[in-house]
Amino acid sequence: MSPKTATARNPDKPRDTGEHEELISGSEAIAHACRLADVDVITAYPIRPYDTVMQYVAGMISNGDFDCEYIVAESEHSQFEIVKHASAVGARVFVGSSGVGWFYAFEALAVTAGLRLPMVAMVGNRALDDPGAFGVEHNDALAVRDLGWMLCWVETAQEALDTALIAYRVAEDTRVRLPCAISCDGAFLTHSQAIVKVPSQKMVDSFLPPYDRGDKQLHPDNPITIAPQANEDWLMEMRKQNDMAARRARGVIIEAYEDLNKKFGRGGEPFIERYMMEDAEIALVGMGTLAMPVKVAVRKMRAQGKKVGFVRVRWFRPFPTIELQDALKGVKAVGVIDRDYGFGSGFHSGVLANELRAALYPSKNRPKIASFIAGLGGREVTADNVVEITGLTRDAGNGKLDDQDTIWIGVRE
Amino acid sequence: MVANVETLDDFLKTQVLDPWKGPKKVPAAEYFTSGHRTCQGCESAQLMKLMAKAGGPRSIILGSTGCMYVANTTYYSTPWAVPWMHTQLGSSGSAATGTVAALRAMMRKGKMKKEPINVIAVCGDGGGADMGLSAISAALQHTHYNLLILLYDNESYANTDIQVSGSSPYGANSTFSTPGKVKRIMNKRWKKNTAAMLAAGHPDVRYVSTVCTAYPVDAMNSVRRALTIGGPTFVHSLDPCPKGWDYDPKFSHELGELAVETGIWPLYEVEEGQLRMIGRSKRIVEGQFKRKPVREYLRRQGRFAHFIDEDIEYFQKKIDDMWEKWLIPGVIPFAGKLNP
Ligand SMILES: Cc1ncc(C[n+]2csc(CCOP(=O)(O)OP(=O)(O)O)c2C)c(N)n1
Numbered sequence A: 001m002s003p004k005t006a007t008a009r010n011p012d013k014p015r016d017t018g019e020h021e022e023l024i025s026g027s028e029a030i031a032h033a034c035r036l037a038d039v040d041v042i043t044a045y046p047i048r049p050y051d052t053v054m055q056y057v058a059g060m061i062s063n064g065d066f067d068c069e070y071i072v073a074e075s076e077h078s079q080f081e082i083v084k085h086a087s088a089v090g091a092r093v094f095v096g097s098s099g100v101g102w103f104y105a106f107e108a109l110a111v112t113a114g115l116r117l118p119m120v121a122m123v124g125n126r127a128l129d130d131p132g133a134f135g136v137e138h139n140d141a142l143a144v145r146d147l148g149w150m151l152c153w154v155e156t157a158q159e160a161l162d163t164a165l166i167a168y169r170v171a172e173d174t175r176v177r178l179p180c181a182i183s184c185d186g187a188f189l190t191h192s193q194a195i196v197k198v199p200s201q202k203m204v205d206s207f208l209p210p211y212d213r214g215d216k217q218l219h220p221d222n223p224i225t226i227a228p229q230a231n232e233d234w235l236m237e238m239r240k241q242n243d244m245a246a247r248r249a250r251g252v253i254i255e256a257y258e259d260l261n262k263k264f265g266r267g268g269e270p271f272i273e274r275y276m277m278e279d280a281e282i283a284l285v286g287m288g289t290l291a292m293p294v295k296v297a298v299r300k301m302r303a304q305g306k307k308v309g310f311v312r313v314r315w316f317r318p319f320p321t322i323e324l325q326d327a328l329k330g331v332k333a334v335g336v337i338d339r340d341y342g343f344g345s346g347f348h349s350g351v352l353a354n355e356l357r358a359a360l361y362p363s364k365n366r367p368k369i370a371s372f373i374a375g376l377g378g379r380e381v382t383a384d385n386v387v388e389i390t391g392l393t394r395d396a397g398n399g400k401l402d403d404q405d406t407i408w409i410g411v412r413e
Numbered sequence B: 001m002v003a004n005v006e007t008l009d010d011f012l013k014t015q016v017l018d019p020w021k022g023p024k025k026v027p028a029a030e031y032f033t034s035g036h037r038t039c040q041g042c043e044s045a046q047l048m049k050l051m052a053k054a055g056g057p058r059s060i061i062l063g064s065t066g067c068m069y070v071a072n073t074t075y076y077s078t079p080w081a082v083p084w085m086h087t088q089l090g091s092s093g094s095a096a097t098g099t100v101a102a103l104r105a106m107m108r109k110g111k112m113k114k115e116p117i118n119v120i121a122v123c124g125d126g127g128g129a130d131m132g133l134s135a136i137s138a139a140l141q142h143t144h145y146n147l148l149i150l151l152y153d154n155e156s157y158a159n160t161d162i163q164v165s166g167s168s169p170y171g172a173n174s175t176f177s178t179p180g181k182v183k184r185i186m187n188k189r190w191k192k193n194t195a196a197m198l199a200a201g202h203p204d205v206r207y208v209s210t211v212c213t214a215y216p217v218d219a220m221n222s223v224r225r226a227l228t229i230g231g232p233t234f235v236h237s238l239d240p241c242p243k244g245w246d247y248d249p250k251f252s253h254e255l256g257e258l259a260v261e262t263g264i265w266p267l268y269e270v271e272e273g274q275l276r277m278i279g280r281s282k283r284i285v286e287g288q289f290k291r292k293p294v295r296e297y298l299r300r301q302g303r304f305a306h307f308i309d310e311d312i313e314y315f316q317k318k319i320d321d322m323w324e325k326w327l328i329p330g331v332i333p334f335a336g337k338l339n340p
């Protein structure tokens, strides 16, 4: 269906009377979240696959369903700088990009975190050039992982919508004030439709308070100077404040999920999803839509009596160290599936595997960790691939496979 | 939710800032005050002071990286009495656009009191005319956004220790274009014609001007016109910089005048599609003032100390062309006639 007609669907179901269901893609679900969050300023720049969200937003605005300043910028650098400045004035903002577009905005991404501005962005995950490729890889969003951005990966369109609302709530909380990027796997989520429960305005208003910058607002009534130049005499204290905010984000995220579960009746566990993890001996770990084939394979293997489970990492920043230590404490071996790469890194693993190794290092009886790279450039990861990965992980647990190397799955030699 | 229909008057409304008739009419209140540490004789700092005065208290100022950031706003000692925010080197256009977008959306939705607020984004020649040109061009296309881009042109990347930019004069010595034993002229580029380029390239922009702080009341009135005419506007100021140009700071004002009198820096404004030459530049075009030889300007500055006669002649020839061969003298650089 053409994005332009998307908002004209279900005309006899008025949006404000209650939650309603729609068959929509992940991108359209995010666009609904922007409308429901009453976002003030949105900027767009075309790059696949994220651009679909802006097509839906544009349709909502031109149809009168959504009132915001909507600017098509002349580059991603400007796209992100524009919303950065709008956020400083007190506007709620939305922005997004993919692959090299996200990198074109890199300077703005860095300063937004330094400025502690609660920008919410959608990353339609995409392989970086060169060669130009459209399919999903996670290296784009992961590049900002140490700068102060909160990062999460979602599996379904429903989760995309709900997480966008959580993102605003957490990012704008005065205890946090950090930007947040919601990663949606290109094509598998951005362009795939599913039935989504779209909450009513009343529900959203009960969950998401307005954005109030208070004494940090840039306005003639409050003539402050934002980001004056600072050197070694002050910078370390400022960085430490950023660190404290990133630490506090944990508790605020937990609060938000508790409230969402209470008010919307969904949301699940913050940070991670545990899938068939009770009594699991082998655990697979991954992010995003990879969960779909993994869950199918896990069910299949469970039916054969194999004690296999899956942990889906929902939030990468803040990294769920405590939850992962807890979820993986009883297992013999863990197989981490990265849809990204970390060329030249320790064990040549992907980013998730490296982080997980570090997180589990202090655990008592830490499991063996096997690391896998799969699904790059949007290559399909099949249930059979997952069964193969599980077997290799079991071998690593039994000492039959070197757990200090990384195995590429489904790649031609 | 139904979007409000915007009316033109809601968002093209600006403050009333009438021109000041002479220095005695200029109010004493300052919005760029003490607390900065720019060089003695810094004309860019002077421009900040004039601009802040001209805009008054209901203004938001954005400033891109450069001397007017680093030497102006040191943590704990800001000189700004109006709200001020840093923006990235190439982001002045985006900073202005984002700030106006927020004000518009929030005022329209009732999240902020409705009132006209001046939004001024300041950039250097490096940040504005080189790196930030595309963002400025984009900002100038938002004809329903009231904003001013003010380019302070000290003719180098000054803050990083004086490097040549696309707005540096031909041959100028800089730390990236130092004359040596084999090559005397390291910077062979001629200065960009930024203001006219932006005026010609964005015909819906209602006000573009060039100013020089040697003529402070004109400069302030130009800023006031830019802020009141409605829509996006652009003002380009030539600012003598004692450190980068290498002269005694006491000559800043004089060098500004010389830049105009030799014809290097034409003063003009393009208002609602009408070009008007200003002051000395107007008199040059009308034949009432004879341009001074550029040698008088060049020989006053250390950055041209390595010039030999041949270089000065080349320079003079380029300036003669500007005034004698261009389609519009000093502004539009196409040689030739309209009806050949
Ligand atoms: C993206 C980026 N590249 C380089 C720099 C380094 N830098 C800081 S100030 C500056 C000079 C800017 O020159 P200009 O805009 O002319 O302002 P001026 O320093 O002359 O006042 C540069 C290059 C930077 N801050 N950001």
Ligand code: SF4
Pocket: B037, B038, B039, B040, B041, B042, B043, B044, B045, B067, B071, B154, B158, B159, B240, B241, B242, B243, B244
């Ligand atoms: S280097 Fe030039 S522009 Fe920078 S503070 Fe000194 S005089 Fe001003």
Ligand SMILES: [Mg+2]
Pocket: B066, B124, B125, B126, B152, B153, B154, B155, B156, B157, B158
């Ligand atoms: Mg400069």
